[in-house]
Amino acid sequence: MSMKDTNSNIPLKLFLYLIAFTILAPLVILVLWTFTSRWPWPNLFPTSFSLRALEEVFAPYANLLPTLVSSILLSLTVALLSAIVGTMTARALVFYDFFGKGLIKLLTMAPNIVPGTVFAMGIHVVFIRMSLADTLVGVIIVHLIYTLPYSINIMRDLTSSIGQQMELQAYVLGASPLKSFIYITLPLLAPGVLASMNMAYITSFSQYFLTLLIGGGKIRTLSTLMVPFIAKGDRSIGSAYALIFVLSTLTIFIVMDRVIKRLSFRNKEENL
C-alpha cells in the first residue's frame, strides 16, 4: 500500500514542482531585467548590469513617488470602504429579513457577470453628467463596485459562522448595540476584514482600464504609469515598474496584517 502510494505521488509531485517553477521563474526574470543594462541575443544571461532602469523610473520627471503614494492611498481607501460596506451588507444579509433581500443578494454578485469594460463605458457618460468623470471620487466608486463581491462574500461566511449570540448577551447586559458590535463582534471579524481588504486592495491597485477611462488620464496610478511601457515592449523599464508594483503590494499587505492584528488585540484586552 505505502509502496504504491509513493509511486502514484511522483508524477503529481513533479507536476507541482513544474507549476511552482513556472510561477517563480518569470519573477526571477523580472528582477534580472530590472538590473540589466545589456542582454543581447542569444545570451541566456545578461552581459552587464546597471541601475539605469531604476534611475530612470525614480527620476523626478517620471513622477513615480508621488504617483505611487497617491495610488497606494487610493487603493487603501477602496480597501477600507470595501471592508466597511462588505461588513454592513453581510450583517444585513445574515441577521435580518427585510424588503428586497433577494434583490440585494443578486446585486452583490452582479459585477461578476458584467465585464469591467462594458460597465465602465456605460457609466462613463453618466459620470460626465454627474461631474464624477476624471475625479478621484469617480474612480473610487467604480473600483469599489468591482471589489465588493469579494468583500461581501468573505464577510458573509465569517459573520454567519460567528453568529450574534455573544453580541446579544452584551446588549442584554446593558451595552449599546454599536458598542456591543465594536467590542464583541468586530475583533472576531478581524481576519475577514484583513482578507477582504487584501483582496480589494490588489483588485483596485491592479485596475488599468477602469482607472484609465473613468480617471480620464487625470487620476494616475502605478498601473496607468506602468502599462504604456509594457505596451511598448520596454522590458527593463516595464520590469522596474512591475518590481515596484509587487514589492509595494507585499509591503502594504504586511503593514495591513500588523495593524489589524494590533487593533483587534487591543480591543480584546480592553474587553478583559
Add this chain to the structure above:
Amino acid sequence: MNKKTPYILIMPIVLLGVLFIYGLVNGIIQSFGYIPALDLGNFTLDYYIEILKDPTFIDSLKVSLKISIISSILAMVLGTILTTALVYTGHTEGKTLQIIKLAILIPHTIVALFSISLLSQNGLIARLFYNLGFISAQGDFPLLLYTENSLGIILGYLWKEVPFVAYFSLALMNSINKTLGEASENLGASRLKSFFYITLPLSMPAISKAFLIILTFSFGAYDLPFLLGATMPKALPVQAHLEYMHPDLRYRPYAMAMNGLILAVSWTMTGIYYLVKKKKGIKGDVHERY
C-alpha cells in the same frame, strides 16, 4: 434589535447598486441608438444588425471566443491536476500554497510583461531553443505575440488561471478526500478508483464554478488582448473601446452594441452553466473565496 437597522446597513450597497445598474442600463439604451444628446432619438436594432454583418466584428468575436474557451478549458484541466497534486502530496497549506497565491496576486498587465520577456522571438524561450540547437535564428521561433493565433494571450491566462482554479477548489477537494475519499479507500477501493468515482465528482461544484468564472472573465477582459493582441482582429472589448473612443460620437452606439453582445455571450455562458448544473443535479453552491 431595531426594524430600521437592516435598511441602514444596506444603504451603501443600494446606492452603489443603483449606480451600477444605471450605468449598465444607460449603455444598453445607447446600444439601441437612443442618445438624445447626439440627436439620436429612435430605438432601433440597426446597430446590432450592422455589427453582426460586419466581418471585422465577427473576426473579433471569434478571436475572443477562441481565447476564452481554449484558455479556460486548459486551465480547468491543469488546475484540477494541480488541486489533486496539492491534496494528495499534502501541500494544502504552507510555502507551496503561498507560491500559488502569488500568481493570483500578480495583475494581468504584469503577466503581459512576462509573456513579452519569455515568448517573443528574442525572448528567453527562443534563446533557450537556439542554444539547444532547435532553431538557428530568431526568426525560426514561432510568432506567439501580436498575432492572430493569440498563443501569448492564452499562455498568459493559463499562468494566472491554473493557480486560480486550484486555489478555488482546494478546500472542497481536500475536505472530501479527507472524509469520503479515505473512507472508500479503507473500504477497499483503489486510490485511483476512489479519486475518479468519489473525490473528483464531488469536487466538481467548485471546479465548474471556477471554470465559469474564468470563462466569462477572459471573454470580457481587456488587459491581456490589449497588450499582446494582433492589430487585426482585435479582441471584442478592445475593439469596443476603440469604437467608443472614436472622435465621431456617432460611433458610440456601435461600441455599446458590441458591449451588449459581450454581455449577451457572457450571460448565455452563465445560463448554460446553471442549466447543466440543474440537469446534472450538482447540489450546493460554492461561495467565491476569491
